[in-house]
Amino acid sequence: MELTRSEELFTRAVKSVPGGVHSNSRFRNPHPIYYQKAEGAYLTDVDGNRSIDCIMGNGAIILGHNDPDFNERMQFYSTSGIVTGVETELSIKAAEKFLSMVPTAEQIRYTNTGTEAVMHAMAMSRTYTQKPDIAVIEGAYNGWHDAVFVSTWPDLQKAGEKSEPKSLPGASGLIEDVVKSTLVLPFNDLETAERLLTENKHRVAALIIEPTMIDIGYIPAKKEYLQGLRRICNQLNIVLVFDELLTGFRDSPGGAQGYYGVTPDLSTFGKAISNGYMLAALAGKASIFETVTPGKGTCSFVGTYNGHQVSLAASLAFMELYEEKQVFRTLQNRTEKLIAEFAKSAEKYQVKARMQGRGGHFHWYFTDREITDYRSATHSEKEKYAAFIAAFTQKGVYCSPNYLLHHAISVAHTDKIIQQLVEYMDASLQQTAGVKAGS
Numbered sequence: 001m002e003l004t005r006s007e008e009l010f011t012r013a014v015k016s017v018p019g020g021v022h023s024n025s026r027f028r029n030p031h032p033i034y035y036q037k038a039e040g041a042y043l044t045d046v047d048g049n050r051s052i053d054c055i056m057g058n059g060a061i062i063l064g065h066n067d068p069d070f071n072e073r074m075q076f077y078s079t080s081g082i083v084t085g086v087e088t089e090l091s092i093k094a095a096e097k098f099l100s101m102v103p104t105a106e107q108i109r110y111t112n113t114g115t116e117a118v119m120h121a122m123a124m125s126r127t128y129t130q131k132p133d134i135a136v137i138e139g140a141y142n143g144w145h146d147a148v149f150v151s152t153w154p155d156l157q158k159a160g161e162k163s164e165p166k167s168l169p170g171a172s173g174l175i176e177d178v179v180k181s182t183l184v185l186p187f188n189d190l191e192t193a194e195r196l197l198t199e200n201k202h203r204v205a206a207l208i209i210e211p212t213m214i215d216i217g218y219i220p221a222k223k224e225y226l227q228g229l230r231r232i233c234n235q236l237n238i239v240l241v242f243d244e245l246l247t248g249f250r251d252s253p254g255g256a257q258g259y260y261g262v263t264p265d266l267s268t269f270g271k272a273i274s275n276g277y278m279l280a281a282l283a284g285k286a287s288i289f290e291t292v293t294p295g296k297g298t299c300s301f302v303g304t305y306n307g308h309q310v311s312l313a314a315s316l317a318f319m320e321l322y323e324e325k326q327v328f329r330t331l332q333n334r335t336e337k338l339i340a341e342f343a344k345s346a347e348k349y350q351v352k353a354r355m356q357g358r359g360g361h362f363h364w365y366f367t368d369r370e371i372t373d374y375r376s377a378t379h380s381e382k383e384k385y386a387a388f389i390a391a392f393t394q395k396g397v398y399c400s401p402n403y404l405l406h407h408a409i410s411v412a413h414t415d416k417i418i419q420q421l422v423e424y425m426d427a428s429l430q431q432t433a434g435v436k437a438g439s
């Protein structure tokens, strides 16, 4: 693949932008690729290479890039000239529509990013329970702030026993005492979670959990595990927060809470709720929202861009089209097809690999072991993943070089494109078959 122009732009970019990227997750070795156009399922880079996008704005773009129906509908809702800083009927309409789609939530407040929505959830939970600390799930990413960027993709040499996971900083620069105060629980292990939460019940205000761990590929919770957490949080006065940044509108039209039938106290949404525009949300119980309600609560909830009118126009347009176009069913059928065909190819070439996913999110793991949490996911063989992704990329697919990240498609990934991906996966698996672990 010719990447001369990207290389030139990288040389120029590093002088003004650290690493040539505004989000470290976009960095690629030997240099990031720079893009000039997006249409439907395709991204075109500055060298003119056209790739099938299997990342789709980290899962945010569900209708496809530059979708004409979405653009038209969004335009319709954003003609007031108001950009931000005031409340409008649109702010209420978008909230009402969201709550009709996620009926387990009673109220909603909009923020700009998922990180902010999670920060608000934590402050509200501390206020509501009058307890100081947070519990997270080992391996999960819930944003980059001190209380939750803890044991995210941890080094297992340092992470302690599975039954007693250590609280490790996700990066440098976090407040050490805050990181240490965060309790880390294993995913899908109810017995350990119950013991650790009970031992720490006097200090834990909230447990935040991604019900399906998509930030490390695609690892669903066992239903009994989530049901058990719901019971324990009720018993111990802990606010149960579902981080639905990725599961939102993809695990089911009502998010993971709709899929599993377990109602959290609060949940955070973002990404797909506005088809790629900058918007996130915190939704949940009215009794907990009293902590930020003017005249009732003492907890802060402010932001210049909260309820930004362009993003809300995008969100309303998106939610309407999501229902009209039966987006979930389409994505789910296409994901099932990819998974079934991958399994056939893996069997044909005798590669120990599995593809897991739902609703347009998916990932490939190169192991035959069952994957139930972060620790089991790390059994996926990095070398085989790298070989597979190198072959796949070469065929013209934009995908993640990180062996524990997630992939996404949109409704613009038509049956024809899905068939193309099936053929590319098959050929890439054939090339991967001879690769040895550790090579």
Ligand SMILES: Cc1ncc(COP(=O)(O)O)c(C=O)c1O
Pocket (backbone or CB within 6 Å): 058, 112, 113, 114, 115, 116, 118, 141, 142, 143, 144, 210, 215, 243, 244, 245, 246, 270, 280
């Ligand atoms: C599950 C999850 N939670 C929270 C976040 C943070 O959201 P944002 O990047 O909008 O701050 C992300 C982002 O990748 C995420 O995937």
